[in-house]
Amino acid sequence: MLALDRLRAADFTPLLHRAFRLPMGELSLSLELLEVRENKRPAQTPEQRAPFSLTFKAAPAQPVLAPRMYRLEEETLGALDLFISPFRADADGCYYEAVFN
Secondary structure, eight states: OOOGGGOOHHHHGGGTTOEEEEEETTEEEEEEEEEEEEOSSOOSSTTSOOOEEEEEEESSOOSOOOSEEEEEEETTTEEEEEEEEEEEEETTEEEEEEEEO
């Protein structure tokens, strides 16, 4: 599994609109990576990464996942344990955010 502290926004940009699988027992939920947003605040030292966030969409909107750590799997990156939080739901699906500081 990848070390989260080594990931940068640039690692996710090529994966826009790709599916991340969230296993849920015998079922799984598919989350589409909709946006990679870099924070305008730069890293304080060269060793630190600049903060960024990811926006995912799950369709259908149900079930709405509680904010917590989930293991997401993506073909290129492999497995990632990310804290995701729902922030909006509409007729198209439920939207989640993961923030990297």
